[in-house]
Amino acid sequence: MSNFEASLHHxxxxxxxxxxxxxxxxxxxxxxxxxxxxxxxxxGTLKFACQMVGRGVHDRRSAFHTPVLATQSxxxxxxxxxxxxxxxxxxxxLTFHTDTRSAKLLQLQADxxxxxxxxxxxxxxxxxxxxxxxxxxxxxxxxQRFKGSRPSSLRCFLGAQPGSASPVASxxxxxxxxxxxxxxxxxxxxxANFAVLNVCVHQLEWLHLHTAGQxxxxxxxxxxxxxxxxxxxxxxx
Amino acid sequence: MSNFEASLHHxxxxxxxxxxxxxxxxxxxxxxxxxxxxxxxxxGTLKFACQMVGRGVHDRRSAFHTPVLATQSxxxxxxxxxxxxxxxxxxxxLTFHTDTRSAKLLQLQADxxxxxxxxxxxxxxxxxxxxxxxxxxxxxxxxQRFKGSRPSSLRCFLGAQPGSASPVASxxxxxxxxxxxxxxxxxxxxxANFAVLNVCVHQLEWLHLHTAGQxxxxxxxxxxxxxxxxxxxxxxx
Numbered sequence: 001m002s003n004f005e006a007s008l009h010h011x012x013x014x015x016x017x018x019x020x021x022x023x024x025x026x027x028x029x030x031x032x033x034x035x036x037x038x039x040x041x042x043x044g045t046l047k048f049a050c051q052m053v054g055r056g057v058h059d060r061r062s063a064f065h066t067p068v069l070a071t072q073s074x075x076x077x078x079x080x081x082x083x084x085x086x087x088x089x090x091x092x093x094l095t096f097h098t099d100t101r102s103a104k105l106l107q108l109q110a111d112x113x114x115x116x117x118x119x120x121x122x123x124x125x126x127x128x129x130x131x132x133x134x135x136x137x138x139x140x141x142x143x144q145r146f147k148g149s150r151p152s153s154l155r156c157f158l159g160a161q162p163g164s165a166s167p168v169a170s171x172x173x174x175x176x177x178x179x180x181x182x183x184x185x186x187x188x189x190x191x192a193n194f195a196v197l198n199v200c201v202h203q204l205e206w207l208h209l210h211t212a213g214q215x216x217x218x219x220x221x222x223x224x225x226x227x228x229x230x231x232x233x234x235x236x237x
Numbered sequence: 238m239s240n241f242e243a244s245l246h247h248x249x250x251x252x253x254x255x256x257x258x259x260x261x262x263x264x265x266x267x268x269x270x271x272x273x274x275x276x277x278x279x280x281g282t283l284k285f286a287c288q289m290v291g292r293g294v295h296d297r298r299s300a301f302h303t304p305v306l307a308t309q310s311x312x313x314x315x316x317x318x319x320x321x322x323x324x325x326x327x328x329x330x331l332t333f334h335t336d337t338r339s340a341k342l343l344q345l346q347a348d349x350x351x352x353x354x355x356x357x358x359x360x361x362x363x364x365x366x367x368x369x370x371x372x373x374x375x376x377x378x379x380x381q382r383f384k385g386s387r388p389s390s391l392r393c394f395l396g397a398q399p400g401s402a403s404p405v406a407s408x409x410x411x412x413x414x415x416x417x418x419x420x421x422x423x424x425x426x427x428x429a430n431f432a433v434l435n436v437c438v439h440q441l442e443w444l445h446l447h448t449a450g451q452x453x454x455x456x457x458x459x460x461x462x463x464x465x466x467x468x469x470x471x472x473x474x
Contacts, residue, residue: 041406063358070314070316072309072314076352076367077314077350078365079305079314113313113314114313115314117316128317130313156474160473162453169279169454169471170452212416213408214393215406234405234407235399236402237399
């Protein structure tokens with residue numbers, strides 16, 4: 001067993017978001033990428049993975065902008081795409097927005113264990129994360145994120161309950177709200193339906209498919225609330 | 238409630254895989270697509286969804302080629318990307334390949350309820366499916382699919398147990414197997430590790446994000462093994 005522990009002092013090391021080779025448009029991407037420097041380096045792999053997640057927050061064209069969140073429910077697993085809103089590296093926390101009336105909120109309140117799956121098909125790179133969800137409803141965290149969001153991404157919280165039946169094809173929004181910009185005054189009613197979902201990650205698995213040799217690596221934080229220790233090891237893909 | 242039942246006789250209607258507007262390269266895709274004809278038509282939405290899944294089987298560049306499969310486990314949900322290998326519309330069955338030694342096989346044997354999530358970011362279209370998994374190990378189904386696969390997609394089944402620890406960065410494959418074509422004789426040992434995972438879908442949810450009005454629809458098959466009846470309804474997004 002190659003399982004070993006290593007200290008990673010993320011807090012002391014600023015996250016480098018700017019990755020020139022991640023900024024290539026799909027048309028510019030080479031079909032098969034050369035092996036990266038970190039390909040045989042566990043700490044480098046973790047750093048690169050975190051950089052890709054950081055880029056997923058800020059670059060809407062990034063495949064990592066829209067991971068899949070899986071939850072458990074009495075009737076089986078549920079999984080859906082969410083937009084990644086923020087990533088705090090020192091606390092390994094990913095932030096999403098959700099509707100207080102959504103089915104996933106009830107699922108998370110009953111069982112806050114989640115899996116997150118990121119996949120960049122062009123880079124043939126998958127990140128799987130396991131973590132615990134923490135909901136913020138009508139508190140300082142949700143209020144701050146609501147105020148910091150663009151009106152266009154808050155409009156949906158003015159609509160009918162997500163997932164409720166509609167007699168006709170509908171956006172669920174009140175008449176007159178679509179296809180235009182919004183004033184903050186119009187969005188006040190949205191705040192009651194706005195929740196912040198923070199996921200604290202305690203396990204991360206990296207998979208890189210490559211014709212010259214696939215790579216898979218596992219990173220586990222023993223302390224679920226503190227980033228001081230990370231156990232890293234290679235896995236057979 | 239707009240829930241109503243409608244008969245869909247998929248068996249009598251061949252699946253049309255060829256969708257000109259799905260074949261646009263990413264560079265050619267319009268930034269915001271016009272509303273489709275099926276946008277206010279439940280049966281048309283279902284048909285289009287199935288066409289996108291069918292295309293996902295055959296087009297490796299399609300985002301629907303690599304859905305996320307979520308399972309439940311005693312330690313929480315797990316979710317990973319799988320390659321979609323086949324789609325049989327009359328039985329609503331999606332086919333994947335997996336390793337008999339993988340963690341997901343054990344999870345599926347303990348609880349065969351699964352969720353599948355497809356997301357095409359360029360089309361802003363998500364399909365969520367719920368279904369039951371059926372495994373084929375060393376039977377006529379697995380033997381037929383093994384023989385029908387390309388050697389390059391079977392090589393991985395010659396490797397070490399997926400997810401097992403490796404002392405060094407490794408593809409998990411025996412030396413000399415990488416970076417070249419393979420003879421069938423070399424692949425014989427792979428068959429013992431090769432399993433077919435069929436997922437029979439009994440619920441499908443469509444979500445299309447569009448600035449001019451989002452659309453969400455639910456399709457439920459009351460009989461989990463027969464495609465004769467489908468309950469279709471619009472949901473608020």
